Amino acid sequence: MRLYLGGYAQGKLQYVLEQYKTGPLRVVEELPRGEGDGEIIVVNRFHDWFRARMEQGGCPERELDEFLSRYPECLIISDEIGNGIVPLEAGEREYRERLGRALVDLAARAEGVERILCGIAQKIK
């Protein structure tokens, strides 16, 4: 698994697609259930999926674990959302906390982590 981080509108998906021109990629915006066909899953807007599962009362952390055991070769793209004023609203705070911790965990397990700013990637792991 590889992790791609960066702010909103920084060209993360475009960068990932350029890196994997040859491979069979499947870009998804929610974690697929079941087994794959050997294609590389690209989870785009991971943060939005995570937030939606929180709002639906799911447990995105556990679902992510299950997903990773089925798709160890996936690519995950997430917005950085923690570099702003901590919001007053409790749900917004919980979202930032839980997503932040999930990203720390993903980064620790990832084979590589890249941070994208202005379309330019920096390898940070």
Place this chain on the structure above:
Amino acid sequence: MLILVIGGSGSGKSAYAEDLTIRLSGKMPRYYLATMQARDEESRKRIIRHRKLREGKGFVTVEQPRRIWEALNGMASGSRQGGTDDGRTGGEQEKLPRCALLECMSNLAANEMFSGEKIGEDEAADQIFQGIVTLSRGLAHLVVVSNNVFEDGMRYDPSTMAYLRLLGRLNRELAEAADRVVEVVAGIPLALKGPERTEEIKWGS
């Protein structure tokens, strides 16, 4: 040379960009392209404060909140030949190559998108990007300052999200076109594109 400098608020990106422009310009005239619109007392005060900060650095200020390429007319017309903001004489330097510091993309993008006639994201992006390309062709060096305002995870109203997409796109296009891209963190320049260590760059024209 076109250089993009990006950082968060209070990161020290402006001070870095000013020093960079001074080093790059050497004996060439240097222009400060100011994009803030003096709409109220607060912005007028801020403009005065920024002018004070630049005093003694030899910049000629050109107020250009929109249609950035027109700043070239301000430089060529000779109307500002009288000297710099801090009294340095311009004189013969008018004929030499010139450098400019554009501060900043986030103001320029907001001015183009929200003031005057309403234009869409794509139109605004093309107009601003082409304007900067035109501008940079008329200069030996152009340093552009932009803001990293994309990492707070907020879901703003649709027009603010459209503005964020516009600024993100402009940053990407400028980064692609630029010879160097520098991120400033706590006053420390990190090279995203160009020479690895910014302090080792040879600044000869």
